[in-house]
Structures are given as C-alpha cells and as structure tokens.
Amino acid sequence: xxxxxxxxxxxxxxxxxxxxxxxxxxxxxxxxxxxxxxxxxxxxxxxxxxxxxxxxxxxxxxxxxxxxxxxxxxxxxxxxxxxxxxxxxxxxxxxxxxxxxxxxxxxxxxxxxxxxxxxxx
Amino acid sequence: xxxxxxxxxxxxxxxxxxxxxxxxxxxxxxxxxxxxxxxxxxxxxxxxxxxxxxxxxxxxxxxxxxxxxxxxxxxxxxxxxxxxxxxxxxxxxxxxxxxxxxxxxxxxxxxxxxxxxxxxxxxxxxxxxxxxxxxxxxxxxxxxxxxxxxxxxxxxxxxxxxxxxxxxxxxxxxxxxxxxxxxxxxxxxxxxxxxxxxxxxxxxxxxxxxxxxxxxxxxxxxxxxxxxxxxxxxxxxxxxxxxxxxxxxxxxxxxxxxxxxxxxxxxxxxxxxxxxxxxxxxxxxxxxxxxxxxxxxxxxxxxxxxxxxxxxxxxxxxxxxxxxxxxxxxxxxxxxxxxxxxxxxxxxxxxxxxxxxxxxxxxxxxxxxxxxxxxxxxxxxxxxxxxxxxxxxxxxxxxxxxxxxxxxxxxxxxxxxxxxxxxxxxxxxxxxxxxxxxxxxxxxxxxxxxxxxxxxxxxxxxxxxxxxxxxxxxxxxxxxxxxxxxxxxxxxxxxxxxxxxxxxxxxxxxxxxxxxxxxxxxxxxx
Numbered sequence: 001x002x003x004x005x006x007x008x009x010x011x012x013x014x015x016x017x018x019x020x021x022x023x024x025x026x027x028x029x030x031x032x033x034x035x036x037x038x039x040x041x042x043x044x045x046x047x048x049x050x051x052x053x054x055x056x057x058x059x060x061x062x063x064x065x066x067x068x069x070x071x072x073x074x075x076x077x078x079x080x081x082x083x084x085x086x087x088x089x090x091x092x093x094x095x096x097x098x099x100x101x102x103x104x105x106x107x108x109x110x111x112x113x114x115x116x117x118x119x120x121x
Numbered sequence: 122x123x124x125x126x127x128x129x130x131x132x133x134x135x136x137x138x139x140x141x142x143x144x145x146x147x148x149x150x151x152x153x154x155x156x157x158x159x160x161x162x163x164x165x166x167x168x169x170x171x172x173x174x175x176x177x178x179x180x181x182x183x184x185x186x187x188x189x190x191x192x193x194x195x196x197x198x199x200x201x202x203x204x205x206x207x208x209x210x211x212x213x214x215x216x217x218x219x220x221x222x223x224x225x226x227x228x229x230x231x232x233x234x235x236x237x238x239x240x241x242x243x244x245x246x247x248x249x250x251x252x253x254x255x256x257x258x259x260x261x262x263x264x265x266x267x268x269x270x271x272x273x274x275x276x277x278x279x280x281x282x283x284x285x286x287x288x289x290x291x292x293x294x295x296x297x298x299x300x301x302x303x304x305x306x307x308x309x310x311x312x313x314x315x316x317x318x319x320x321x322x323x324x325x326x327x328x329x330x331x332x333x334x335x336x337x338x339x340x341x342x343x344x345x346x347x348x349x350x351x352x353x354x355x356x357x358x359x360x361x362x363x364x365x366x367x368x369x370x371x372x373x374x375x376x377x378x379x380x381x382x383x384x385x386x387x388x389x390x391x392x393x394x395x396x397x398x399x400x401x402x403x404x405x406x407x408x409x410x411x412x413x414x415x416x417x418x419x420x421x422x423x424x425x426x427x428x429x430x431x432x433x434x435x436x437x438x439x440x441x442x443x444x445x446x447x448x449x450x451x452x453x454x455x456x457x458x459x460x461x462x463x464x465x466x467x468x469x470x471x472x473x474x475x476x477x478x479x480x481x482x483x484x485x486x487x488x489x490x491x492x493x494x495x496x497x498x499x500x501x502x503x504x505x506x507x508x509x510x511x512x513x514x515x516x517x518x519x520x521x522x523x524x525x526x527x528x529x530x531x532x533x534x535x536x537x538x539x540x541x542x543x544x545x546x547x548x549x550x551x552x553x554x555x556x557x558x559x560x561x562x563x564x565x566x567x568x569x570x571x572x573x574x575x576x577x578x579x580x581x582x583x584x585x586x587x588x589x590x591x592x593x594x595x596x597x598x599x600x601x602x603x604x605x606x607x608x609x610x611x612x613x614x615x616x617x618x619x620x621x622x623x624x625x626x627x628x629x630x631x632x633x634x635x636x637x638x639x640x641x642x643x644x645x646x647x
Contacts, residue, residue, distance in 0.1 A: 035629035058625045059567050
C-alpha cells in the first residue's frame with residue numbers, strides 16, 4: 001500500500017495490520033534542525049488526531065498527531081540519541097511510531113502523495 | 122611663532138587593510154579583551170582578602186573536616202573586577218542602543234527612578250523589621266496600588282507577584298478559587314488564542330486546567346465564530362493578550378468578554394503589552410477579570426539580563442476577595458500588613474493562599490512609582506501614544522522593502538514575516554545575525570508562530586525620530602542587500618561580534634550544563 005498523508009504533515013505507510021508513521025520531509029524542513037523527540041509508550045491506545053509525540057527543533061516545539069486510531073506497537077528509540085535522523089531521513093530511518101490500526105477505513109480520507117504535494121505548494 | 126614639532130598627528134593618515142593580520146596574538150581584538158570563564162583561569166591559590174589561619178582553637182568538625190580543596194577560582198580584587206567589567210562590555214543593553222525586542226518593551230529606565238529606589242528608607246528596609254518603622258514603604262505600596270487600580274478601573278490589586286508569569290499564576294489561581302467557591306470545579310477548559318505568549322497555556326496547565334486553542338482569523342485577531350463555537354459549561358476562562366502578539370488591538374474584546382461571562386467563565390488578560398494602551402484604555406471597562414502588569418516592562422524598571430521583575434495583578438469584583446496573602450491595608454491612621462487567613466477573613470477576604478514569603482519587589486515598586494509620578498496621568502498616556510506612533514513609523518518606512526504580515530496600522534509593535542526573503546537564500550535567523558554586525562540587537566524572531574519567519578519589532582517611545590531613521594535605514598539597506606544577492610553578508614554573520622555564529626543545534630542536542638576541568642590534574646594546581 002502506498003504512503004498516505006495528513007494535512008498536519010504526518011505520513012503513514014501501512015503493511016498488513018500495522019502502519020509505520022513519521023513526519024514529512026516538508027515538515028522536517030520547516031521545523032529546522034530537530035533537537036529532541038518525545039515518543040509515546042508502547043501499548044498506548046490513541047484515537048485519530050490525538051497528540052502522539054512531540055518534536056522539538058531549535059525554533060519551536062510541535063505536537064505530532066496520530067494519523068489513525070490504534071495501538072502503539074513500537075517506537076523508534078534511535079531518535080532519542082539521534083534526533084537528527086528526522087532531518088536526514090524523515091520518510092525512512094526517521095520514522096516515529098508503529099501503530100496497529102483499529103480502523104483501516106480512516107486511510108481512505110487521507111491524501112496520497114500527489115494530493116499532499118499540492119497541499120504543501 | 123614657536124611650533125611644537127614633536128606633536129603627533131591626531132588622526133591616522135591611512136588605515137591599512139588588516140588583510141592577513143586578521144588574527145591577533147593575544148586573542149583580544151582592539152581593546153575588546155578576550156576573557157575566559159572564571160574557572161578556566163585555574164588559579165586556586167589567590168584571594169582578594171587575606172585571612173589569617175585560625176590559631177589556638179581545636180577544630181570540632183572531627184571526621185567532617187574537609188580534606189580536599191573546594192576548587193573555587195582565586196582572583197585578586199583587580200582581577201575579579203576586570204573579569205566582570207570585561208564580560209559586561211560584551212553585553213548589549215538599552216543604555217547602549219535601540220533594543221527592538223518585540224513583546225518585551227525594552228524602554229529607557231530614567232535615572233530618577235534609580236535615585237529614588239536608592240533612598241535608604243526604601244532600599245535598606247528588611248522584611249522582618251517592625252511595621253511601625255516601614256510606614257513610608259507601605260504607603261508607597263498603597264499609593265502605587267491606587268495608581269494601578271485607577272489605570273485599569275479595577276477594584277483590587279495583588280501586589281506580591283514577582284514577575285509577569287507569576288502574576289498570570291496569581292490571576293488563574295484566583296479564577297480557580299472563584300470557580301471552586303461557586304461549586305463549579307468541573308470547569309477546567311481554558312481558551313487560548315494561537316498567538317498567545319507561551320506562558321499563558323503553561324500557567325493554565327500549572328493550575329490544573331487544560332488548554333483549547335482558538336485559531337486566528339485572516340486579520341490576525343481572534344476568530345469570533347471559532348471562539349463562540351468553543352464556549353460551553355466546562356469553560357473556566359479565556360486568556361487573551363491585548364494588544365495581541367501580532368501587535369494588533371483585539372477589536373472584539375468587549376464581545377469576547379460578554380460571551381465568556383455569559384458562558385460562566387472568566388476573562389484573563391495578559392498585560393505584557395500594556396505599554397500600548399496605558400492611560401488610554403482601562404481593562405476594567407473591557408470586562409477583564411484579571412490582568413497582570415509587568416512593572417519591569419511598562420513602568421520602566423530595568424529587566425534586561427534577568428533583572429528583577431514585578432507582576433502586580435488587578436482583579437475584578439468577582440475575583441477580588443480571593444487575592445493572595447499578604448497585602449497592605451490602611452488601618453485608621455497607619456498602614457499594616459495582613460499576614461494570615463484569620464486577619465484576612467476579618468477584612469472580608471478569602472485569600473486563595475500565599476505566593477511569596479514576603480511582599481513583592483520593593484525596589485521595583487519604588488521605580489514604577491517614581492516613573493508614574495514623574496510622568497503624571499497625561500504623561501503615561503503620551504508615552505503609550507508615542508510607543509504606538511513609533512511602531513507605526515517603522516511599519517510605514519519598512520513595509521515596502523520587508524513584508525508586513527497583516528494590513529493596516531499596528532499598535533506598539535510592527536510584525537513582519539520572511540516573504541521578502543523568498544528565494545534569496547537568507548533566512549530570518551541570518552537577517553537577525555546581520556543586524557548584530559550593524560550594531561543592533563535583533564528583534565524578536567520566529568514569534569509569534571502564526572506567521573512564517575516572524576520578525577517582531579517594538580521600538581518603544583524611548584527612541585527619537587533620528588534614532589528610528591537610522592534603524593530603518595539599516596534594515597532597509599539589509600533588505601535590499603538580501604534581494605541583491607549578497608547572501609554571504611547574512612549567512613556569514615555575525616562577523617564583528619565577539620563570538621561568531623553559535624551552533625544552536627549542537628547546543629540543544631548536546632548541552633554542556635556543568636563546567637568540568639579540561640584535565641584531570643587540575644587538583645595538582647592547589
């Protein structure tokens with residue numbers, strides 16, 4: 001399945017029942033150098049739009065919202081020591097959280113790559 | 122006539138290009154001395170004062186006797202003096218030049234205030250000395266409170282909060298006490314506009330509330346429809362700054378006050394920007410329930426570099442009785458401090474508690490009172506009008522070369538964003554650093570967050586037209602240089618500051634919070 005995007009600049013890529021999510025390259029660029037990422041605890045249940053993580057750059061601290069509802073099954077602990085990964089590789093190594101989706105239909109209303117590119121123009 | 126042929130020219134004949142001699146042997150540049158941290162001197166064997174070692178008295182410390190050295194730096198008196206004076210010369214201050222830091226009101230501190238604050242009857246009082254001996258200080262607190270209540274048309278002021286955020290805390294604690302007294306403790310939602318000062322949501326959360334953000338409309342003001350949609354019987358209060366952080370007056374403030382009151386909530390107004398309206402607008406007339414002053418901004422008590430703040434907080438009739446202990450009252454012919462709850466209750470008050478051990482910042486009270494009395498009511502109004510005029514002058518002079526964020530006139534601060542830097546390769550940060558090379562402290566940048574690459578300029582009423590023109594000429598030249606492709610002028614800035622561009626990212630990712638000796642054998646220096 002292809003990557004889906006939110007208007008708040010999160011991406012999510014779903015394989016099977018699980019999705020891996022992070023913030024987009026556009027968001028990472030806008031934030032500037034990321035200096036700290038606060039991730040949720042594994043096992044936490046979130047609803048779509050809930051505050052999921054906090055990302056702090058030299059400019060500002062911003063909330064990252066859950067793109068879908070579900071349960072946090074893994075977090076990218078590497079970001080704790082190397083928050084720079086968010087800038088270097090926002091859509092791969094800089095992933096934030098893996099979520100077990102509780103409602104896959106939520107993906108349908110989200111943007112695809114082309115629509116997101118249009119959104120950030 | 123006799124000529125002194127030994128005289129030397131008083132002006133250099135030519136100034137050679139430093140070229141390859143850009144570095145000096147000593148690390149100092151001109152008479153700007155290089156200065157290490159006080160610990161980096163690694164001298165432990167000196168002292169400015171000679172004490173003789175105690176004789177003839179056996180130590181009673183036993184096993185607690187110190188065996189290793191304290192490791193405190195040792196400096197003679199001239200060395201200590203030079204260390205701090207050299208550091209102070211690297212500082213920037215309102216006494217050196219224009220300090221355009223938006224939302225901070227860095228204005229001139231008249232020296233008369235300093236003279237008054239140093240009168241021994243104010244400066245040498247001790248918080249525990251008999252009340253009969255501090256009647257003058259109490260009277261000054263009472264008189265200042267009278268001015269603050271008059272300026273705001275509010276019935277009560279809590280004088281003890283020690284700074285702006287402390288005053289916010291006071292106001293929100295009073296609101297919480299009032300809600301509890303009404304039996305409506307379930308009201309926990311606080312509405313905060315997205316352009317608010319960061320301390321507003323922080324204060325609300327500290328008091329056990331949670332925040333709900335109100336979006337701004339396209340004109341940079343509160344979106345009234347969105348605001349009304351958020352009202353409900355769980356709303357405790359709205360926290361609003363007026364003028365807001367975009368430097369704009371919230372025109373709907375009366376309607377906002379009415380709506381929040383109708384919904385059963387209270388109206389907290391952040392007074393950080395009161396310098397724009399002091400003497401012209403009374404918050405009590407706008408329906409405000411609580412507002413802190415920043416005496417250290419609006420009433421010119423020095424605060425740059427972390428000087429003491431002072432945040433008296435006015436309270437409406439609905440909140441007045443919850444004002445914190447202690448407070449000063451006139452009792453018959455004399456003044457006294459109400460210190461405990463029983464005494465307060467006898468006065469008809471229901472204090473929510475106590476925020477300070479003693480009674481606020483006497484030095485700041487004296488300076489603010491001196492400022493007010495020397496200006497008079499008409500002078501305070503004039504100061505606000507001049508502050509707004511100065512900001513609008515800057516806006517008018519720069520809006521064609523920089524980009525104004527919201528159309529129309531501003532209040533006491535002019536807000537620009539980085540659209541004029543688009544495709545120049547220069548960021549707001551680079552632009553600010555280039556201002557340092559030009560001898561100006563940068564404006565507030567990247568705040569408020571509602572505009573991109575914000576530059577918030579607050580000149581205050583202290584600046585003359587000539588000073589504003591020099592500042593605008595410089596910013597105009599910088600803006601044109603950026604557009605003309607002189608990118609390196611910005612990305613390499615600051616070139617002339619004591620330290621070059623700092624690595625903020627590394628400082629945030631790997632903060633070094635404690636000095637440690639460079640080598641392990643430091644102790645050997647003892």
